[in-house]
Structure formats: structure tokens, C-alpha cells
Amino acid sequence: MQSNAEEFLIKVDRVSKTFESDNRKVKAIKEVSVGINEGDFITIVGPSGCGKSTLLKMIAGYFSPTSGNIYLNGETIKGPGRERAVVFQEDAVFPWMNVEDNLAYGLKRRNVSASKIEETVDHYLELVGLLDCKGLYPKELSGGMKKRVDIARAYANDPEVLLMDEPFGSLDVLTKSEMQDELLGILRAESKTVIFVTHDLEEAIFLSDKVVFLTEGPSTIDEILKVPFERPREQHLKTTPKFQQFRENASEELGILT
Amino acid sequence: MANNKKFESKNSFWPKPFLGVFIIVGLIALWILSSQLGWHDKLKFPYFLEVFNAFKELGINLLYHTALTTSRVFGGLIIGSLGGFIVGLLMTWNKYIDAALDLLIEVLRPIPPIALIPFFILWFGISQMGKFLLISWGVFMIIVVNTIEAVKNVSPIYRRAASSLGASKFAIYRTVVIPAIIPSLIGTVRVATAFAFGVTVAAEFMGASWGLGYMIITARRTLNTETVLLGVLMIGFISWAIDCVIRSISNYLTRWSESRG
Numbered sequence: 001m002q003s004n005a006e007e008f009l010i011k012v013d014r015v016s017k018t019f020e021s022d023n024r025k026v027k028a029i030k031e032v033s034v035g036i037n038e039g040d041f042i043t044i045v046g047p048s049g050c051g052k053s054t055l056l057k058m059i060a061g062y063f064s065p066t067s068g069n070i071y072l073n074g075e076t077i078k079g080p081g082r083e084r085a086v087v088f089q090e091d092a093v094f095p096w097m098n099v100e101d102n103l104a105y106g107l108k109r110r111n112v113s114a115s116k117i118e119e120t121v122d123h124y125l126e127l128v129g130l131l132d133c134k135g136l137y138p139k140e141l142s143g144g145m146k147k148r149v150d151i152a153r154a155y156a157n158d159p160e161v162l163l164m165d166e167p168f169g170s171l172d173v174l175t176k177s178e179m180q181d182e183l184l185g186i187l188r189a190e191s192k193t194v195i196f197v198t199h200d201l202e203e204a205i206f207l208s209d210k211v212v213f214l215t216e217g218p219s220t221i222d223e224i225l226k227v228p229f230e231r232p233r234e235q236h237l238k239t240t241p242k243f244q245q246f247r248e249n250a251s252e253e254l255g256i257l258t
Numbered sequence: 259m260a261n262n263k264k265f266e267s268k269n270s271f272w273p274k275p276f277l278g279v280f281i282i283v284g285l286i287a288l289w290i291l292s293s294q295l296g297w298h299d300k301l302k303f304p305y306f307l308e309v310f311n312a313f314k315e316l317g318i319n320l321l322y323h324t325a326l327t328t329s330r331v332f333g334g335l336i337i338g339s340l341g342g343f344i345v346g347l348l349m350t351w352n353k354y355i356d357a358a359l360d361l362l363i364e365v366l367r368p369i370p371p372i373a374l375i376p377f378f379i380l381w382f383g384i385s386q387m388g389k390f391l392l393i394s395w396g397v398f399m400i401i402v403v404n405t406i407e408a409v410k411n412v413s414p415i416y417r418r419a420a421s422s423l424g425a426s427k428f429a430i431y432r433t434v435v436i437p438a439i440i441p442s443l444i445g446t447v448r449v450a451t452a453f454a455f456g457v458t459v460a461a462e463f464m465g466a467s468w469g470l471g472y473m474i475i476t477a478r479r480t481l482n483t484e485t486v487l488l489g490v491l492m493i494g495f496i497s498w499a500i501d502c503v504i505r506s507i508s509n510y511l512t513r514w515s516e517s518r519g
Contacts, residue, residue, distance in 0.1 A: 088418075
């Protein structure tokens with residue numbers, strides 16, 4: 001198994017997770033195995049409460065599997081680490097730091113020189129189009145702008161993989177599509193391995209190369225779907241017949257109502 | 259929209275700070291008027307002019323009394339707050355420290371510091387040190403409990419984000435936990451200031467040779483109510499001034515906070 005794990009950037013190997021509260025045991029995830037290659041953009045989709053977020057949090061290292069292992073470059077994940085940046089649904093930009101200090105946060109934690117920090121921060125702020133907002137506090141930014149800062153902060157720390165836990169789930173429809181374009185644009189400029197959790201099948205197909213479907217709890221992998229659409233992708237792809245057809249087939253096959 | 263505008267213009271006609279000053283000036287005017295016309299018993303509530311005379315008579319001594327009381331409040335507030343803050347952080351940092359101190363603090367916390375004054379006088383005499391320690395003790399108990407509560411209320415999202423960006427536990431405390439709890443802690447410090455004043459004056463009642471509490475208690479023995487009232491007014495004024503200082507520091511420290519303009 002160990003040799004197998006080394007082929008992938010991230011290898012989830014027969015992972016189960018049971019939550020215990022008082023004297024109730026809830027099995028959230030059962031025997032999930034999946035491998036993620038470098039440069040993959042995979043989404044994890046499933047009905048709400050199916051444990052897709054749990055899986056992502058275990059990859060992030062916030063808690064460990066009840067059984068099974070998760071490997072990063074062949075090594076077991078034991079806790080959070082800077083190789084795995086996380087973008088949450090909730091607002092996680094530090095409100096007591098201005099935009100610049102938020103982006104510099106990870107770099108400052110490992111003694112990067114001040115000039116290198118400034119260069120990196122400017123580079124990623126420019127990439128998300130917020131160079132003018134360097135000195136602003138998060139309370140002065142809109143929801144979409146805060147998400148951009150959050151993504152830029154993750155990028156600036158140069159992680160090996162970007163873990164996104166329903167990052168656009170709390171945004172309005174228009175901002176959501178804007179952020180999807182933004183994310184694809186950033187990825188075009190600088191490729192990154194992404195694991196993206198969402199309950200929105202359309203979003204999953206639009207963004208990713210592979211869609212992993214989890215069943216209702218205890219979750220197992222139902223199917224892994226390859227998305228055939230060429231990149232770069234634009235919003236109008238969603239309205240094309242082939243996209244609609246693909247989505248319909250997928251949801252029918254999986255019995256998901258979307 | 260039109261209605262909103264109407265409201266705004268109505269509000270700006272009576273700016274809020276002016277309204278507060280107006281009430282105070284009005285009360286003083288009523289007091290002077292009542293004093294001049296002899297509406298009330300001057301022993302039960304001294305006349306304005308007599309308080310003013312007491313103020314002139316005390317002269318520089320009033321300044322000494324006030325300065326001493328203020329320094330005790332400030333000293334106790336700073337030592338007690340820092341102590342409570344540090345111990346509170348340590349208790350949330352390590353569960354063994356928490357297990358060791360939690361019960362002790364919970365047992366000692368409900369004891370009113372004023373009840374301990376006889377012991378503090380036995381141990382430290384009427385020295386400055388004894389008062390500092392007593393006030394610090396009282397402030398410490400307030401701050402330590404609120405620090406622990408505030409740390410527990412920090413959103414786990416921020417800690418997780420920081421740890422995924424490579425922050426150590428110490429760095430998370432320094433850059434996430436402490437800034438996140440400052441707004442709620444400043445509210446607690448403001449409450450503790452009023453409390454510290456109470457304890458200081460009580461301590462000065464029981465044993466001191468200077469201070470507003472001492473001034474009030476000696477004036478009381480000779481039924482010198484105008485000096486008593488003067489002392490009370492000074493306490494109100496000084497605690498208001500200290501609160502202004504704390505609020506301006508707070509405004510700077512929490513300039514990032516959502517609830518502020």
C-alpha cells in the first residue's frame with residue numbers, strides 16, 4: 001500500500017470516520033479510497049450532511065480518521081500544515097489585520113525576508129485585482145473581495161494543494177459565478193492541485209476535471225466522473241446543450257435532484 | 259427614504275453629547291437654585307456654595323487625596339489586569355494548568371475583596387503595598403474569568419486557518435487569540451475600573467492617611483457633609499476621566515472591529 005500511496009500527491013486509503021457523542025455513534029464516512037494527482041482539480045459532491053466536509057477536514061488534518069490513512073507525498077498526515085491551505089465557507093480572513101498582513105501571514109511564520117514577502121504579497125494581490133486594497137481592513141471589503149483575499153492568502157503561502165470547503169456557498173449567485181471565473185483565472189495563471197467540496201453539481205462540473213460522488217451517510221464513493229470539457233472554461237459553458245446534457249445524465253445516474 | 263432623512267435632521271438638531279452635558283448643567287443649576295432658596299436641608303445635602311468653599315479650603319490637599327486614590331486604582335488595575343490576562347491565557351493554553359487552578363479560582367472568586375481588608379491590614383499595615391494587592395486581587399478575579407471565557411469564544415475557523423498557514427500554537431496565541439479577545443476584554447476592564455474604585459475607597463475608609471476615601475471618612479466623623487460630597491463628586495469625575503482614557507485606547511486597538519465605524 002505504501003508504494004501505491006507514493007504515486008499520488010494525496011492518497012486517501014480506506015478511510016472511515018465515526019463521531020462519538022455521549023453514547024451515540026455516528027458513522028460519517030465508510031471505507032473511502034481515492035487518489036489525487038498533482039495538478040488535478042477534483043470536486044467532492046454529495047447530499048448535505050454526507051460527510052464530504054469531514055473528508056476534507058481530515059485531509060486538512062483538523063481531525064484524524066477512525067481507521068485508514070491519508071498520505072501526502074507518501075507520508076501520513078498527522079495534523080494541519082502549510083502544504084495544505086484551506087479556504088472555508090465561513091469568512092476566515094483575519095479581521096484585525098489589513099489585507100497586506102493577511103496575505104503575508106503564512107510567509108511571516110517562516111522567516112521569509114521582508115522584501116520577498118512584499119514582492120509575493122503584491123504579486124498575488126495583483127492576480128486577484130486587489131492591489132489598491134492593500135491597507136484596508138476586511139470590514140471595508142465586500143463578501144466577494146474577502147473571498148479573493150482568502151484565496152490569495154492561501155496562494156501566497158505556496159501550498160502543494162488547495163482545500164476548498166464550499167468556499168462560495170455563502171455568496172449570492174452573481175458573486176458566486178464571478179468567484180468561479182476568478183478561481184479558474186488564478187489557476188490558469190498558476191496551476192495548483194485543488195480539492196473542492198460543494199453540494200452544487202453544476203459548480204462541480206463547471207470547475208473540475210473529476211467529480212467524486214459521495215453517497216448519503218455513512219458515505220462511500222458512489223462514482224468518479226471525468227469531466228470532458230476543454231479549458232479555459234467561461235460562464236456561458238453552463239448554458240450550452242452539451243453541458244446541460246452532461247449534468248442531467250450525471251444527476252439522473254446518481255439520483256440527485258438539482 | 260424621505261422619512262429617514264427627516265429622522266436624521268431631527269437627530270442632528272440635538273447632538274447626543276450636548277444632550278448629556280445639558281442634563282448635567284441642568285442638575286447643577288437646580289442644585290444652586292435649591293441652595294439659594296433653601297428648598298432642602300443643608301445637612302442632608304450641602305449647599306453648592308459650601309461645597310465650593312470646602313474645595314477652596316482643601317486646596318492642594320484635595321489634589322494629593324485625588325492623586326493617591328487614582329494611583330492606587332491605576333496600579334491595582336494594571337497589575338490585576340495583566341495578572342488575570344496572563345493566568346487566563348495560560349489556563350486555556352494547557353489543560354493541566356487549568357485543572358490545577360480552576361477550582362481554586364472558583365472558590366476564591368466570590369469572596370468580596372472588602373471582606374479581606376482586615377487581613378490585608380494585619381499583613382501589610384496601612385501601607386501602599388497592601389492596598390495595591392487588595393485592588394489587584396479584586397481586578398484579577400474579574401479579568402481571569404473573562405479572559406478564559408473570551409478565548410473559548412474565539413471562532414475555531416481563525417485558529418484552523420492560522421494552523422493551515424503554518425502557525426505554531428504560540429504564534430496562534432500571539433497573532434489570533436489575543437487580537438480576537440481584545441474587544442471583549444476592554445469591556446471587562448471598564449467594568450473592573452468601577453469595581454477597583456469601590457475597593458480602593460473602601461480600603462481607604464479602613465486604614466489610610468491620604469486618599470479620597472480617607473478624606474470622606476474623616477469628614478463624616480465631624481458631620482462635614484460638604485467635604486463628603488466633594489469627595490464623592492471627585493470620585494465620579496476621576497472614574498469618568500479614566501474611562502475616557504480606556505475608551506480612546508480601545509478605539510485604537512479595535513479599529514478593525516466590525517461594530518465600529
